[in-house]
Amino acid sequence: MVEKVKRLPRVFDYFVEKDQFAGGNTFCAGCPAELTLRTIPKVMGKDIVMLSCPCCAAPVMHGQNLGAWHKLAYYACVMTGVASSASGISRYYRKIGRDVTVVCFTGDGDANDVGFQPLSGAAERNEHIVYICYDNEGYMNTGNQRSSSTPIYAATSTTPVGKNQKGKTTVAKYLPLIMALHPVSYVATATLSHMEDYAKKLLKAKEKSKQGFAYIHVFAPCVIGFRINSDAAIQVCRMAVRTNYFPLWEMEDGVFRFTQTVGDPRPVQEYLSLCGKFSHLKEPEIAEVQKMVDERYSMLKALVEATAQKETASKT
Amino acid sequence: MKKLTYPYESCWSNADELLLYLETGTWRTSRPKVDKEKCNYCGLCALYCPPQCMIDKGDHFEPNLEFCKGCGICARECPRKAITMVREE
Amino acid sequence: MVKQMRKHETRVITGNACAAYAVRLCRPDVVALYPITPQSEVVEQLTRFKADGLLDAEMIEVEGENSAMNAVTAACVAGGRVFTATASYGLAFMYDAMMQTAGFRAPVVMVNVNREIPGIHAVSAGQQDLISVRDIGWLQIIVEDDQEIIDAIIQAYRLAEDYEIQLPVMINYDGYYLSFSAEAVKIPMIEDVDEYLSILKKQPQRLKLEPGKSMGAGSHGLLQTYTELRYKHMAAMERAKAKFDAIDKEYGDFFGRYYGGQIEEYRTDDAEIILVTSGSATGTAKTVVDAVRENGQKVGLVKIRMYRPFPRERLTKVLQGRKAIGVLDRSVGFGWNCGPMYQEIRALTPEIGKVPLMSFIDGLANMDITIPNIERMIRDIQAAAEGKPYQETTWVSLEE
Amino acid sequence: MKEIRIHGRGGQGAVTAARMLASAFVIEGKYVASFPMYGFERRGAPVQAFTRVDDKPIREKTQVYNPDCMVVIDPTLLKLPTLFAGLKPGGILIVNSSNFNTQADKNLQIAGVVDATKIAVEEIGRDIPNTCLLGAFAATTQWVSLDSIIKCLSEYLSGDMLQRNIRSCERGYREVKILRWQ
Numbered sequence: 001m002v003e004k005v006k007r008l009p010r011v012f013d014y015f016v017e018k019d020q021f022a023g024g025n026t027f028c029a030g031c032p033a034e035l036t037l038r039t040i041p042k043v044m045g046k047d048i049v050m051l052s053c054p055c056c057a058a059p060v061m062h063g064q065n066l067g068a069w070h071k072l073a074y075y076a077c078v079m080t081g082v083a084s085s086a087s088g089i090s091r092y093y094r095k096i097g098r099d100v101t102v103v104c105f106t107g108d109g110d111a112n113d114v115g116f117q118p119l120s121g122a123a124e125r126n127e128h129i130v131y132i133c134y135d136n137e138g139y140m141n142t143g144n145q146r147s148s149s150t151p152i153y154a155a156t157s158t159t160p161v162g163k164n165q166k167g168k169t170t171v172a173k174y175l176p177l178i179m180a181l182h183p184v185s186y187v188a189t190a191t192l193s194h195m196e197d198y199a200k201k202l203l204k205a206k207e208k209s210k211q212g213f214a215y216i217h218v219f220a221p222c223v224i225g226f227r228i229n230s231d232a233a234i235q236v237c238r239m240a241v242r243t244n245y246f247p248l249w250e251m252e253d254g255v256f257r258f259t260q261t262v263g264d265p266r267p268v269q270e271y272l273s274l275c276g277k278f279s280h281l282k283e284p285e286i287a288e289v290q291k292m293v294d295e296r297y298s299m300l301k302a303l304v305e306a307t308a309q310k311e312t313a314s315k316t
Numbered sequence: 317m318k319k320l321t322y323p324y325e326s327c328w329s330n331a332d333e334l335l336l337y338l339e340t341g342t343w344r345t346s347r348p349k350v351d352k353e354k355c356n357y358c359g360l361c362a363l364y365c366p367p368q369c370m371i372d373k374g375d376h377f378e379p380n381l382e383f384c385k386g387c388g389i390c391a392r393e394c395p396r397k398a399i400t401m402v403r404e405e
Numbered sequence: 406m407v408k409q410m411r412k413h414e415t416r417v418i419t420g421n422a423c424a425a426y427a428v429r430l431c432r433p434d435v436v437a438l439y440p441i442t443p444q445s446e447v448v449e450q451l452t453r454f455k456a457d458g459l460l461d462a463e464m465i466e467v468e469g470e471n472s473a474m475n476a477v478t479a480a481c482v483a484g485g486r487v488f489t490a491t492a493s494y495g496l497a498f499m500y501d502a503m504m505q506t507a508g509f510r511a512p513v514v515m516v517n518v519n520r521e522i523p524g525i526h527a528v529s530a531g532q533q534d535l536i537s538v539r540d541i542g543w544l545q546i547i548v549e550d551d552q553e554i555i556d557a558i559i560q561a562y563r564l565a566e567d568y569e570i571q572l573p574v575m576i577n578y579d580g581y582y583l584s585f586s587a588e589a590v591k592i593p594m595i596e597d598v599d600e601y602l603s604i605l606k607k608q609p610q611r612l613k614l615e616p617g618k619s620m621g622a623g624s625h626g627l628l629q630t631y632t633e634l635r636y637k638h639m640a641a642m643e644r645a646k647a648k649f650d651a652i653d654k655e656y657g658d659f660f661g662r663y664y665g666g667q668i669e670e671y672r673t674d675d676a677e678i679i680l681v682t683s684g685s686a687t688g689t690a691k692t693v694v695d696a697v698r699e700n701g702q703k704v705g706l707v708k709i710r711m712y713r714p715f716p717r718e719r720l721t722k723v724l725q726g727r728k729a730i731g732v733l734d735r736s737v738g739f740g741w742n743c744g745p746m747y748q749e750i751r752a753l754t755p756e757i758g759k760v761p762l763m764s765f766i767d768g769l770a771n772m773d774i775t776i777p778n779i780e781r782m783i784r785d786i787q788a789a790a791e792g793k794p795y796q797e798t799t800w801v802s803l804e805e
Numbered sequence: 806m807k808e809i810r811i812h813g814r815g816g817q818g819a820v821t822a823a824r825m826l827a828s829a830f831v832i833e834g835k836y837v838a839s840f841p842m843y844g845f846e847r848r849g850a851p852v853q854a855f856t857r858v859d860d861k862p863i864r865e866k867t868q869v870y871n872p873d874c875m876v877v878i879d880p881t882l883l884k885l886p887t888l889f890a891g892l893k894p895g896g897i898l899i900v901n902s903s904n905f906n907t908q909a910d911k912n913l914q915i916a917g918v919v920d921a922t923k924i925a926v927e928e929i930g931r932d933i934p935n936t937c938l939l940g941a942f943a944a945t946t947q948w949v950s951l952d953s954i955i956k957c958l959s960e961y962l963s964g965d966m967l968q969r970n971i972r973s974c975e976r977g978y979r980e981v982k983i984l985r986w987q
Contacts, residue, residue, distance in 0.1 A: 004375055008359040019368050023383035024340035027366065030387030034366040047617040051479075063329020063624030066322065067336040073616050074329075075482060076623025078501045081475030084467060088435055088476035089614065091463035092485040095434045100616045118475065121468030195363055223387075231388030231401075234364050322633050325571055325641070326510040327626040328612055331619030417828040417837065417960070550864075582866045586840035587824045589831045688864030773867050 014199035015042040021070045026059040030230030032192045032220040032237065033057060033134045037105060039195070040132065041072060043202040048101045051086050053077040053115065055107040056141045056222075057134075079114045082106050083122035086129040094128065101130060101206050108135040108149035111217075112173050123182035126212035130205045133175065133215070136222035144225040148173040152292070153285050155277045156225065166280055171292060176217040177300070180251040185212035188250035188259070191219040193238035197248055197259050208252070219246045227276025236274050243271040244297045249304070255311045256303040268293050337383075340367065344386030346401040352376045354398035361390035361399060411660055413591040420583035423551045423590055424490065424516045424576075425450035427558035429460050430598040431514075434485035437465040437476040441495040442528055443580035444518040448490070462488075470495035474502035474515075481511040482622050484613040486562065489513070492580060493520035493534045500538070506573045507542030509622060510638070512565035512611075513573040514558065519684065519735075520580040521770050529771035530580040532684065532735040535712065536745045542638060544574040544645055545713040547683045551588040554578050556662055557710075559598055563652050568608040570645050572638075577712075579735075581771055582685040593660060601659050642714040649711055650719075667716035669708040670723050672698060676705025678786045679724060681732040681750060683709040686767075686774040690733070693779040704783055715749055721756040728790035729761040731782050735768040743798045761789035767801035778802070806859040807948060808869045812888065813878035816848040818935035821961060822876065823854035825939060828957035829949050830858045838863045851882065858948070874946060876938055877901060878921075889913065899942045899981075901934045908986040917945030919981040921973075928973040929966075936970040940977025951978045 020041040027034035033056055041048060050072050052061040060069045062076045077085045082104045090102045111119055111133035119131060138156050139145040145158040151172045155161045159168040180187040186208035190198040198218065205214035221228065221236045228236055240246035241260060245268055248260035268290045272278040281289070323333075348361075355376040362370035362377050369380040370390060376398075379390070391399040418426065424447045428436070438448040454460035463480075467473045470491050477487035491499065496517055506513050521531035535545060544564065548557045554576070561574040578584065614622060626634050650666030657663035671691055673679065682690050687708045694706050707723055709716065724730055734744020741748045747764035754762070765782045768774040778801050789795035809826065813819030820841040827837035841854040855869040874897040875889070882888060883900070889910035892898075896912045901921035919941040921934030928937075936958065943951045955971050962970055 004357045008357070009363070011363060012359060021368075022335055022337035023367065023369060023380065024338035024385075025367070026338065029340075029343060029366075029385035030389055031366050035364065035368075038366075038368050049483075049614055049616050059625075061621075063327075063621045064336060065327070065624060065627055065630040066330055067334040068329035068331035068619060068621050068624070069336050070621075071331045071335070071619035072621075073614050073618055074621035074623075075479055075614060076621065077475065077479075078505050080471050081479075081502050081505070084437075084472035084475035085479035087465055087467075087472070088437065088478065088480035088485075088487075089483045091435050091465055091476070092480040092483040095463045095485065098616075117468060118472045121472055124468070125466065192364070229388070230386075231392040233366075234389055234393055318633075318636065320633055320636075322630045324612060325634075325637055326508065326612070326622075327624040327630070327634055329621040329624035331621075335619075415831065417824060417831050417839070419824075419840075550866075579866075581842075582840065585820075586838060586866070587827055588838050588863075589827070589836065685866040688866045691864050775867050775870070776865070 009196070011196035011199055014196070014203065017042050017045050020046050020072050021060065025069050027056065028223060028230070030223045030233055031056070032233040033136060033222070035192050036132070036134045036218050036220050039198065040103060040105065040202060043199050044101060044103065044206050046072060048103050049073045049075065049089055050103050050105060051075045051077055051082055051089070052105045053079045053082050053110055054141065055110060056136070057105055057107070058141070061105065079110055081118065082110060082115050083129070083131060084118040086131070087122050087125065087127045090128045099210070101209055102128070104129060104131040106133055107140070108133055108137060108175070109139045109147040112148045112175050120182065123179060123184050123213045123215065126183055126185065128209050128212060130209045130214045130216070132218060134218045134220040136220050136225055137172070138222070138225050140222040140225050149175065152289065153278060153281055155280065161280045166285070167277070174296065176215070179215040179217070180256070182213070184215060185209070186214040186250070186252055188215070189217045189219070189246065189248055191237040191241060191246060191248065193234050193241060194248060194260060201250060204252070221275070225277065227279070228274065232274065236271070239266070239271045239274055242266045243268045244293050245271045247297055247300055249300055255307045256300065257308070258300070258304060339382060340385045341382045344384060344404050346386050346388070346403050347381060347384065348379045348386070348388070348390050348399045349402045350376060350378055351398045351400070354396050356396055358395065360393050360395065364389050364393045411597050412594050415589055415591055417587050417589050418551070419446060419585055419587045420551045420554050420578055421446035421518070421585070422450050423554040424558060425454065426592050427555040428488045429454050430593060430595050431486065431559060431562045431602065433462045433488045435463045435465065435477060435480035436488045437467050437473040438489060439467050439470050439473050439491070439495065441470070441492050443520060443584040444490050444492045444495070444516070446584070447516060470498040471502055474499035474506060477513050478502060478506040478509060478511050481513050482509055482614055486566070487513055488515070490516035490518070492518040494523050496534045496538060497522060503538060503541055503543065505623070507638070510571040510641070511573060512571055514561045514565055515573065515575050516558070517575050517577050518580045518584045519577050527770040530582055530735070531769050532577070533737070535575070535577045536736045536738070539713055539745070543713060544572050544642070544711070545577060546574065546711055547577045547709060549685060549687045549708060551583060551586060552590045552662070553664060554583065555590060555592065556656065556660070556664065559593070559601065560652050560656055562602060563605065563656070564645065564649055566605045567648060568611065570641055570648060571611055572641055572645065577684070579685040597660070601656070646711070646714055646716060646718070664710060665708070667711040667719050668723065669710060671706040671708065673705035673707060673723055675703055677703040677728045678783070678790050679705050679707055679727050679730045680782060680786065681707045681709065681730065681746065683712065683746065684735065686733060686735065689774060689776060690779050693776055693783060697783055702787065704787070709746060717753065720750065721753055724750070724753065724757045727760060729763070729786045731763040731765055731786040733765045733767060733774070733782065737766060761795055762797070763789060763795060764798040765801050766798065772802045806857060806863065807873045808871065809856040809858070809874045809876065810869045810872035811854045811856070811876040811878065812882050813852050815850045815852050817878045818933055819852045819854045819878055822878065822935035822939060823856045825936070825954070825957055825961060826856045826942065828960055829939070829953040832953040832956055833949060835860065836862050842868060873897065874899065876942060878934055878938060880905070883909070897946055899938055899945055901938055906984065914986055915945060916984045917941045917981045918984060919977050921977060924976045924980065925973050928976065929969045937973040937977035940974035941981035944978045944981045945983055951975070
C-alpha cells in the first residue's frame with residue numbers, strides 16, 4: 001500500500017472553472033493544443049470572449065450549424081482577422097464600459113504568417129486583448145505544411161527531405177521576442193509540461209490585458225507533424241525546455257525574466273532525437289541547431305540581465 | 317412554401333440548445349488501466365490528459381472511457397507507473 | 406401632412422467631409438480607419454472630431470483595410486454601431502473580411518470612395534471597385550452629390566440596422582468628382598438625427614455576443630443550414646428594396662429631402678428614350694436632358710441609387726414601353742463586351758420588351774464625362790429609337 | 806452660371822482659395838460647386854481648382870473647360886502655353902504679378918494685377934498669396950463683395966492668422982491694378 005499524496009499539486013488551485021468543452025471533440029489523440037485550449041477558461045473563467053480562426057482548433061471552436069462544442073461566447077474569424085476582430089470587440093466593450101477579457105487562440109501559422117500584420121498592429125496599438133498562439137511549428141490542420149515557425153531542417157509536407165534538400169532551409173521566426181519588442185504589457189512563453197507556469201501566465205495575461213496587449217506563445221508539439229507517438233507530447237515539451245530549445249520566460253512592462261531556470265541544459269540532440277521530423281539530421285546540422293539554440297538563449301539572457309538593471313534602477 | 321428549420325438569420329451556435337460531442341472512446345486501440353494500489357493520487361495523469369477525462373475518485377483517478385482517445389499520455393507521465401495501456405479487443 | 410422645417414447648418418464642405426459629418430451625427434460606437442487616396446480626408450476629419458471632443462467613438466487606427474473591416478464587423482457583432490471607409494485597393498484588401506461581414510449579417514456601414522482598381526495603376530475615379538464586389542452580399546448605394554452623401558449615410562444606418570434587414574451597407578461616391586468637390590450642404594442637427602434613428606431602438610434586439618453566454622458567432626453552416634441561411638440572406642436583400650423606398654419617404658418627410666429610393670426617375674413620364682446613369686455623372690446628364698428637352702426631344706433619365714439588391718422591379722416599370730435605352734457605365738463587364746449595369750438591364754429584356762439597348766462606357770480613370778459626351782449618347786439613343794442602325798457598346802472617349 | 810478656374814502649385818492654397826470663393830458666394834445666397842483636379846498631393850506640382858457659381862442649383866460634375874474668369878496664383882505659370890485654353894470671350898484674369906501688362910490671350914478683356922506675394926509676405930509673413938488674390942478678385946470682377954470674402958475667411962482660419970489674412974485680402978482689394986482691353 002503506497003502512501004497517498006494528501007492533496008493535488010498546487011497547479012489545480014489555478015483551475016477555478018469547470019471544463020467548458022465537450023468531452024469528445026475532433027482534436028487528435030494526444031494533442032497538446034487540446035490541453036492548451038481546455039486550460040484557458042479553467043484558469044481565466046468562463047465569462048471571457050474567445051476568438052479563433054481556421055486552424056486545428058477551429059472544428060472545436062466554431063460550432064456546426066446550431067450545435068456548439070463548448071459553452072463560451074465565441075467569435076469565428078477569417079485567418080487574416082483574429083487580432084483585428086478582437087480589437088473591435090474589446091473596443092466596443094470599452095466604449096460601453098464593460099470589463100471583458102477578450103482572448104484570441106490561433107496556431108503559429110496565423111500568428112506568424114497570414115495573421116501577423118493584424119497581430120503586430122494590435123500589439124502596437126496596445127489593444128486590451130490576450131493573444132495565445134499554440135505553436136505546433138507548421139500548418140497542421142491542412143496536413144503539415146511549413147509555416148515561418150517551422151524550424152530549420154524540419155521535414156514537412158512542403159519542405160520534404162530529398163536528394164537536393166533536407167527539410168526546411170531557413171531558420172524559424174522567433175515570434176515571442178518579436179512580440180516583446182512591441183510596446184505591449186505582457187509577453188510570455190509557455191508549454192504543457194510546465195502547467196503551473198502556464199496557468200500563472202494565463203492569469204497574469206488576464207490581469208495585464210486590463211492595461212494593454214498580452215501575448216502568450218505556447219509550444220505545443222503536434223503528434224503528426226513532429227512524427228511522435230501519441231503519448232509523447234508532454235515528454236517532447238519537457239525536453240524542449242530542458243535543452244533550452246524552448247526557454248520559458250516572460251516580459252512584463254519591459255522587464256524580461258526567465259520563469260524556469262535550466263541549471264544544466266541537455267544537448268539539443270536529446271530533443272531532436274525525440275522528433276521524427278528531425279530523424280535525417282547528421283552531426284553538422286545538429287551542431288548548427290545547437291548553435292542557434294545557444295545564441296537565442298544568450299540573447300534572452302542578455303535581455304533578462306539588461307532589463308533587470310532597469311527594474312532595479314526604477315525601484316531605487 | 318420553403319421548409320426553414322434554423323432559428324436564426326445568421327450562423328450562430330448555441331450550446332444551451334445543442335452541445336455537441338463525439339464518442340471519441342470509439343477511437344481507442346488501447347485503454348489506460350489504473351492500478352489503484354500503485355497510484356499515489358499525485359494528479360499528473362489528470363493534469364496532462366488532453367481531453368481532460370481522468371475522473372477524480374478521491375484517492376485515485378479513472379479514465380472516462382466514453383471520451384478517452386487512448387493516447388497514453390497518462391501512462392507515460394505517471395511517475396509511479398500505476399497506469400498501463402491495455403489493448404482494446 | 407404638414408412638413409416640419411428642420412433646422413440645419415449650411416457649410417461649404419467636400420464630399421469626404423460630408424461623409425465624416427454624417428457619421429458623427431449617427432454616433433457610432435467603434436470606427437476603424439486606414440487612409441487611402443481619395444478617402445483620406447474622411448479619416449482626417451473623423452479623427453479631428455474625436456480630438457475636438459465632438460465624436461464619442463472608439464477610434465481604431467488600424468494597420469490596413471483588412472483589419473479595419475474585421476474590427477468593425479466584430480465590434481458590430483458584439484453589439485455596436487460601427488463605421489469604416491475605404492476606396493479601390495483598400496476595398497480589395499478587405500475582401501475576405503467583407504464576405505464575413507455579409508455572412509454574419511452584421512449591419513456595418515462603410516463608405517467606398519470609388520476609384521479605379523489595381524493592375525493598370527490609376528489614382529483616379531472609376532466604379533470598377535464597387536462592381537468587383539457586387540455579389541459579395543452587401544447592400545450597395547451609389548450617390549450623386551455631396552448632400553446625398555450626408556443623407557444616404559444616415560439612411561444607411563436606418564436600413565442596415567432594421568431588424569428585417571440586418572445587412573451591411575456600402576455607400577459609394579465618386580472619388581475626385583465628389584470626394585474633393587466642395588458644395589454648400591445642409592447638415593442636419595444631431596438631435597434630429599437622434600430622433601430619426603430612435604425608431605431602431607424600438608425594434609427587437611438582434612443577436613449579439615454576450616460574455617458568459619454560450620453563443621458562437623460564425624458557426625460552420627452545413628448543408629441544409631447553409632442553404633437556408635443563403636436563402637434568408639437573399640430574402641433580406643429582397644426586403645431591402647421596398648424598405649429603402651419606404652425609408653426614402655420617411656426620411657424625406659422628416660428632413661425634407663427625397664431621392665426616389667432605389668432609383669430616381671427624372672423627366673421620365675412622357676420620355677421616349679431613357680439614359681440610365683449612376684453616381685456623379687448623373688448631375689451633368691440631367692443638365693443635358695433639360696437642354697435637349699428644350700428642343701422638344703422626349704428624353705428621360707433614370708439614376709440607379711441602389712445597385713445591390715438590383716432594383717429589378719422598379720427598373721422594369723420605368724423602362725417598359727420606351728423606344729430605346731442607353732446605359733452609362735463607369736466600369737467594364739468582361740465577357741459580355743459591355744458595361745456591367747448595362748448587362749444587368751439587358752437581362753430585363755423579357756420584361757421590358759425588345760428595344761434598342763446601348764452600353765456607353767465612359768469616365769474611366771478620371772476621364773471627364775463631359776456635356777458633349779452625354780449629348781452624343783442621347784443623339785445615339787435617339788437615332789436608334791428612330792430605327793437607324795446602332796452599335797451595342799460605345800467606348801465614348803475612344804470613338805474617333 | 807459663372808465658371809472660375811484657379812491655377813496654382815501644390816502648397817499655394819489654390820484648392821482652399823477655390824473653396825473660400827465658393828463659401829463667399831454662399832454668403833450672398835448663391836449656389837456653388839468647387840473641386841480640384843490633381844492626382845497625388847505634391848508640393849510644387851501644378852494644380853487646377855474650379856469654382857462654379859449660379860443662381861440655381863449646380864448639377865454638372867465636370868471640369869471647367871470654358872472659364873469666365875481665371876485666377877493665377879503663381880506668376881511662373883504664365884509661361885504655360887495652354888494656360889488660357891478655353892477662356893471665354895470677355896474673360897477676366899486675376900494674376901499674382903508685379904508687372905503683368907499684356908493681353909496674353911485674344912479673349913482676355915480684363916486683368917486684375919496685384920503683387921500678392923509681396924503683400925502676403927508683408928502681412929502674413931509667408932508667401933501665401935491666395936487670400937490677397939481673393940480681395941483682388943472681388944475688386945476686379947465685382948461678382949462678390951469684399952465683406953463676404955472676409956466673412957468666409959473665418960470658416961477656414963482663426964486667431965492671428967485670420968487677422969493677417971484679412972489684412973492681406975483687403976490690400977489685394979485696394980491695391981489691385983485693373984487693366985482693360987477691347
